[in-house]
Amino acid sequence: MLSGMAVWGGAGWLLDRWLDTKVFVPVGILLGMAVAIYVVVVRYGSVDPPAGKRQNSTTPGGRRSRPRTQKGQR
Template sequence: MAEDNPARGDARPRPVSPARQGSGAETGYAVIGTLISGMAVWGGAGWLLDQWLDTRVFFPVGIIFGMAVAIYLVVARYGAVDPPSGGRRTGTTPGGRRSRPRTEKGQR
């Protein structure tokens, strides 16, 4: 029981647990939030720059840039598919040469 209560001032170790997988709706809300916040942050920065420089070009550029960065982040975080647990299948024989296709009798 003494090992459950660390000495005063010591950090308690975190229990080892696998990464939590969110539900489909939770992932969808995270993706939408990332896309909207990317447009809002970079579009807002472009709008501020337009107000400061008295131009009209940075606001749309900021929105497009924000959307591109947000799409990249979404694909980097949620777009990766885990490889299948089995070995890698290829269309080659163990020797490395491709096997000839098998045909039915009488066909070429």
């Protein structure tokens, strides 16, 4: 994340020097931070379930759910 802030902040600093303004450094730093967070979320955001496991085979607590039967049957 630091490199994104440094690169885009540096680009904002160069743009500020060229245009003689003082607004692009903070914009560049914020843009660099946002892009870095986006890249981290895309790269490491979701974990795929292991192969061979069904999604609905366990309850939220991790225990296996009992099979459903009709009323009066065992």
